[in-house]
Amino acid sequence: MSAQSQTEPSGRDERKAPSGRKRRLVIVVGLIVLCAGAVAGAIYYWHSRFxxxxxxxxxxxHPINVSARVSGNVMGVYVTDNQRVSQDTLLVEVDPSDYQIRVAKAQAAVQSSQADEEKAAADVEASRAEWTKQQQDWQRNEELARQGAVTEQTLEHSRAAARTAQANLKAAGRNLASVRGQTAERLAAADEARLELSYTKIHAPEAGYVTQKSVEAGVYVNVGQPLMAIVTxxxxxxxxxxxxxxxxxxxxxxxxxxxxxxxxxxxxxxxxxxxxxxxxxxxxxxxxxxxxxxxxxxxxxxxxxxxxxxxxxxxxxxxxxxxxxxxxxxxxxxx
Structure with a gap:
């Protein structure tokens, strides 16, 4: 009896030992979870605060829409979808034939106006010379008339000739101004024709990627028609x-x-x-x-x-x- 009673407590102690270790393990794990939660809460608070x-x-x-600035048939498209392009890269070319003819006609009109302007300027100089001569004759005949050397009829004729020469000079000046105005208009028309000719070649406004390309060679495009976009x-x-x-x-x-x-x-x-x-x-x-x-x-x-x-x-x-x-x-x- 005494031996059995001595062995029973030792068995109970052995069973209690694992139970104590489990309790300590649970406490340690709980502390770790609590610390992790505190750290996570602190991080969240710090993050939400700052x-x-x-x-x-x-x-x-900033996608840039590229549109046609002149109408005509497209001769060539030199880029593909999603291609990287540099600034001023040639993208599309419209048939320039019609616009080259317009430039030639505008330049010929300018040359004609310049020739008319030269002639009008020469007429002004001739009219000024004639007016100067008639003015001098009038003044001389007035002096002679006071001396009785010429008749009143001759004096009146000189006066009329001087006034006519003056009127002709004014008319020549007005004609020169009109011709010069016409020349300026035709120069502006020639500049516009050259500008439209330059629009037949469409270049990339900035460096970027080609997107939304909707143009192919051979199609007809109108002014303002979207051709593609450049994503900068x-x-x-x-x-x-x-x-x-x-x-x-x-x-x-x-x-x-x-x-x-x-x-x-x-x-x-x-x-x-x-x-x-x-x-x-x-x-x-x-x-x-x-x-x-x-x-x-x-x-x-x-x-x-x-x-x-x-x-x-x-x-x-x-x-x-x-x-x-x-x-x-x-x-x-x-x-």
């Missing part, structure tokens, strides 16, 4: 932040941008400007809240975020990409 971010953001840019390298982000996120947001604050296309790649940027109106205000059908029922909805305000450096060619950004900007709004406590 940063604002949104998923409602997209890459935007000037990219930025339009982020639609909630109005409650704008309390401490200001232009110039630093930001980072990530895009879904390049996980792990962070683009440095900054806030450029905040739109002076919510997105709903400038929509096609702005909300009308002057009704009997009203539900308050947190509005979103577009914020323009500009990249600090051009995008790496290996991480090309395109219009419409989804982005996630994060703006550092400072350490001021939010109200």
């Amino acid at each position: 940063y604002e971010s949104t998923d409602d953001a997209y890459i935007q840019g 390298d000037d990219m930025y982000v339009i982020a639609n932040f909630k109005e409650t996120q704008l309390t401490h947001m200001r232009p110039g604050q630093p930001a980072t941008v990530t895009v879904d296309a390049y996980p792990g790649v962070v683009f440095q940027a900054h806030v450029d400007s905040i739109q002076a109106g919510t997105g709903a205000t400038f929509s096609l059908f702005p909300p009308e809240n002057a009704t009997g029922s009203f539900v308050k909805i947190v509005q979103r305000v577009p914020v323009k975020i500009v990249f600090d450096e051009p995008a790496d060619p290996s991480h090309r950004l395109v219009l419409g990409m989804s982005a996630r900007p994060k703006v550092r709004v400072g350490g001021t406590d939010k109200q």
